[in-house]
Amino acid sequence: MPDHRFPSDSAAVSAPVEVEIVIEVPRGSFLKRGSSGRIDFISPLPCPYNYGAVPTHLGLEGDLLDALVLGPRLPLGTRKTLTAWGAVILRDRGMVDDKLVCSEHRPSAAEIEHVLRFFRFYARCKGLLNRLRRRPGRNVCEGWCSAAEAFARARPLPATWTRSPVPF
Numbered sequence: 001m002p003d004h005r006f007p008s009d010s011a012a013v014s015a016p017v018e019v020e021i022v023i024e025v026p027r028g029s030f031l032k033r034g035s036s037g038r039i040d041f042i043s044p045l046p047c048p049y050n051y052g053a054v055p056t057h058l059g060l061e062g063d064l065l066d067a068l069v070l071g072p073r074l075p076l077g078t079r080k081t082l083t084a085w086g087a088v089i090l091r092d093r094g095m096v097d098d099k100l101v102c103s104e105h106r107p108s109a110a111e112i113e114h115v116l117r118f119f120r121f122y123a124r125c126k127g128l129l130n131r132l133r134r135r136p137g138r139n140v141c142e143g144w145c146s147a148a149e150a151f152a153r154a155r156p157l158p159a160t161w162t163r164s165p166v167p168f
Contacts, residue, residue: 015148017084019067021102025051027073034063036163041129048118050074054100057154058161061095065154070103070111086112087150088119093130093137098150116144 024033027050032040050073053064069082084100085107091097101107101115119141127139 015146016086017100017147017151018081019054019084019100019102019147020056020079020081021052021067021069021100022055023050023052023069023074023076023078023080026076029076033076034163049115050078052078054154056157057151058157059096059098060153061092061097063097063163064157065100065150066097067100067102068115070101070107070115084147084151086147087145088115089142089145089150090119090123091138091140091142092123092126093135093139095137096153098145098153100147100150112144116141 024037025031025047027048028046030043030046032043032047034040050069050071052067052069054067055064057065059065067084069080074080082102082104084102086101088099088101089096090099099119101112107115123139123141130137130139
């Protein structure tokens with residue numbers, strides 16, 4: 001079984017995947033939007049990455065597959081095809097919620113560690129928010145996997161999908 005706590009150089013870039021991403025939260029934004037475009041919450045800290053989703057696939061929790069984009073701020077609604085070099089495995093209320101890590105260049109080990117540090121912190125914050133909202137389940141960052149592994153857990157967006165059945 002692979003060690004998901006920290007990627008080796010080969011795990012960090014194994015089986016990269018080309019994906020189209022739509023930006024829902026520009027880097028530096030305080031507004032967290034969901035796939036419906038509605039504001040989920042206002043963060044006390046700015047988002048350190050461009051955050052969005054793959055509009056053609058659903059993650060295991062039933063919402064669009066999440067993706068973050070390294071690099072400069074991108075405007076809300078930007079559609080861009082990039083390489084997904086790997087993914088962060090986040091467990092939110094007990095459900096796996098993969099986050100593809102995308103950029104125009106291969107991320108360095110330092111960039112990957114920064115992303116993992118952020119999602120470890122984010123999981124703790126989201127756990128607190130879920131307790132306040134009385135939503136049970138474990139919140140934790142389980143580490144890194146290949147983009148192909150995250151994509152294998154996702155499924156194509158069905159024509160009948162309207163939005164996530166899970167309240168975030």
